[in-house]
Amino acid sequence: MNALRWWQKGMVGVSLAVLAFLYLPIVILVVFSFNDSKVTSFPLAGFTLHWYEAFLSNEQMLRALSNSLVVASFATALSVVIGVAAALALDRYEFPGKRLFQNAILLPLSLPGIVTGIAMLNFYKQIGIPQSLTAVVIGHATALLGVVVSQVMARLAKLNRRQLEASADLGATSVETFRRVTLPAIRSSIFGSALLCFTLSFDEIPVTYFLTGREVTLPIYIYSTLRRGITPEINAVGTVIVAVSFVLIILSVTLLRDRRES
Amino acid sequence: MTRRTLASFLALFSLPLAWVLLLLVVPYAIMISVGFWTRQFPLFHPDFQFGNYVQIFSDPQYTTVIVRTLKIATFVTLGAVILGYPLAYFLVFTVRSAALRNLLYMSVIVPLWVSYLLRAYTWKIILGTDGALNSLLVSTGIVDAPLDIFLYNQTAMVITLVYIFVPFMVMPLFTVLDNIPRRLIEASEDLGVGPFMTFWKVIFPLSLGGVIAGATMTFCLAFGDFVAPVLVGGPNGTMVANLLQTQFGTALNWPLGSALATVVLALVLVLLQLSMRLDRAGRVDLA
Numbered sequence: 001m002n003a004l005r006w007w008q009k010g011m012v013g014v015s016l017a018v019l020a021f022l023y024l025p026i027v028i029l030v031v032f033s034f035n036d037s038k039v040t041s042f043p044l045a046g047f048t049l050h051w052y053e054a055f056l057s058n059e060q061m062l063r064a065l066s067n068s069l070v071v072a073s074f075a076t077a078l079s080v081v082i083g084v085a086a087a088l089a090l091d092r093y094e095f096p097g098k099r100l101f102q103n104a105i106l107l108p109l110s111l112p113g114i115v116t117g118i119a120m121l122n123f124y125k126q127i128g129i130p131q132s133l134t135a136v137v138i139g140h141a142t143a144l145l146g147v148v149v150s151q152v153m154a155r156l157a158k159l160n161r162r163q164l165e166a167s168a169d170l171g172a173t174s175v176e177t178f179r180r181v182t183l184p185a186i187r188s189s190i191f192g193s194a195l196l197c198f199t200l201s202f203d204e205i206p207v208t209y210f211l212t213g214r215e216v217t218l219p220i221y222i223y224s225t226l227r228r229g230i231t232p233e234i235n236a237v238g239t240v241i242v243a244v245s246f247v248l249i250i251l252s253v254t255l256l257r258d259r260r261e262s
Numbered sequence: 263m264t265r266r267t268l269a270s271f272l273a274l275f276s277l278p279l280a281w282v283l284l285l286l287v288v289p290y291a292i293m294i295s296v297g298f299w300t301r302q303f304p305l306f307h308p309d310f311q312f313g314n315y316v317q318i319f320s321d322p323q324y325t326t327v328i329v330r331t332l333k334i335a336t337f338v339t340l341g342a343v344i345l346g347y348p349l350a351y352f353l354v355f356t357v358r359s360a361a362l363r364n365l366l367y368m369s370v371i372v373p374l375w376v377s378y379l380l381r382a383y384t385w386k387i388i389l390g391t392d393g394a395l396n397s398l399l400v401s402t403g404i405v406d407a408p409l410d411i412f413l414y415n416q417t418a419m420v421i422t423l424v425y426i427f428v429p430f431m432v433m434p435l436f437t438v439l440d441n442i443p444r445r446l447i448e449a450s451e452d453l454g455v456g457p458f459m460t461f462w463k464v465i466f467p468l469s470l471g472g473v474i475a476g477a478t479m480t481f482c483l484a485f486g487d488f489v490a491p492v493l494v495g496g497p498n499g500t501m502v503a504n505l506l507q508t509q510f511g512t513a514l515n516w517p518l519g520s521a522l523a524t525v526v527l528a529l530v531l532v533l534l535q536l537s538m539r540l541d542r543a544g545r546v547d548l549a
Binding site: 007008010011012014015018019021022023025026028029032039040043081082083085086088089092093095101104105107108110111112113114115118119120121122123125126138142145174196199200203205206209210219222223226227230234235238241242245246249250253 | 267270271274275277278279281282285286287288289290292293296305345346348349351352353356366368369370371372373375376377378379380381383384385386387388390392393394397401425428429457458479482483485486487488489492493503506507510516519520523526527530534
């Protein structure tokens with residue numbers, strides 16, 4: 001190819017600027033979490049770990065953090081169990097209403113979270129489930145089912161059917177075939193989507209906002225603190241969240257990527 | 263189905279089916295019904311009337327906010343196309359090494375999953391009166407005193423939402439651009455067409471599906487956004503989602519809130535349908 005034209009150079013410039021735009025705010029968050037001043041302005045006032053200490057001694061915040069971890073773990077476990085079963089059934093059988101069912105599962109992923117949250121709140125109120133962390137777990141698991149179903153189905157579609165037939169021909173029961181052939185083939189997509197569910201649940205606001213009671217999750221705690229004003233403690237806890245999500249996300253993307261050999 | 267396959271089908275499928283029907287489909291159905299009910303202490307009275315919808319579409323308090331939300335979502339979508347298209351193009355056609363391209367693509371989608379709340383919040387740090395931008399402007403002598411014009415307005419909201427949702431634009435664009443057969447581009451060049459016309463006549467039309475998919479996603483997400491208006495929007499930044507929040511919180515008018523949510527639901531579903539149609543209509547068979 002010949003040298004880049006002016007408009008191509010322009011595009012490169014814009015692209016690099018957009019990449020910088022994507023990361024600059026995150027960098028600013030991290031930088032200010034170590035800044036020895038209550039205001040978030042330049043020049044920086046000096047290095048401190050004070051905001052991390054403040055976060056680690058803030059009991060309400062730690063409680064919200066542990067609530068978030070519990071909610072995300074249970075929601076992920078439920079999503080995976082129900083989602084994998086649904087994906088296997090959708091992949092293997094034809095039945096009336098299949099497309100409709102699939103669309104329903106995927107709906108919460110494309111609808112604004114607030115609509116799903118309100119729908120669930122209306123329903124829970126009707127059947128008498130009180131607003132609580134349990135309600136949040138059920139809500140998250142339901143809203144995130146689509147993540148597991150779509151990822152696992154994508155992997156199942158690539159599975160070589162002959163291996164399943166061979167396994168059956170060799171006398172394996174369907175449970176054995178699942179355990180020894182299907183499961184190993186889809187395992188990484190299950191882990192990948194589980195990590196994704198965990199991160200999404202950990203970060204979820206709209207559904208949680210409507211379903212939670214007195215006990216809150218970390219995003220809701222931060223959200224209500226922010227309405228009152230900014231403290232650099234939020235930058236510290238934010239930095240920790242960003243660091244952990246980076247690791248989880250990179251891990252899940254790696255697991256969900258199609259491996260060449262399959 | 264034989265009896266045995268039916269049995270294993272039911273064993274697999276009963277729980278997912280019951281779960282989705284009871285905890286997902288029924289809740290949406292109930293929300294839609296509550297939208298037709300009347301408000302009554304403590305929450306509502308089940309009957310059937312269109313009063314809530316009449317109120318939503320005639321009371322300027324609601325129409326103003328709906329129009330504003332549509333406007334902001336449109337600007338956010340435009341902004342995301344303007345920033346996202348060159349980025350996707352750059353990743354696909356300019357970056358030569360596959361490893362570098364993967365790394366850069368990953369670096370675009372990773373922020374998507376890194377706490378949405380925190381990414382909205384950083385703009386409060388940046389744009390605030392004693393925030394990063396102001397202190398930079400003051401220390402470089404561009405302005406004498408911190409300005410309070412950056413935060414709490416619709417521009418701040420558009421910036422924040424574009425920032426949050428731009429990866430949703432890049433993802434489908436990247437896929438679509440990456441799937442354009444290189445031989446079409448080579449053919450165009452062999453026929454003596456300049457690179458700009460190749461872009462305009464070959465690459466751009468073939469990428470429209472990605473633009474539509476990304477725009478739909480961005481528009482729907484921005485339309486239903488909940489947090490950015492509260493953090494950076496200010497008094498003129500209320501969006502539909504915040505009205506919803508009020509109806510279920512302080513105003514305690516669940517029927518009206520449910521009707522509003524149904525309006526949002528309908529709009530998003532119509533957009534999703536429309537975008538699928540457009541995509542299908544615009545798809546060129548390259549096989």
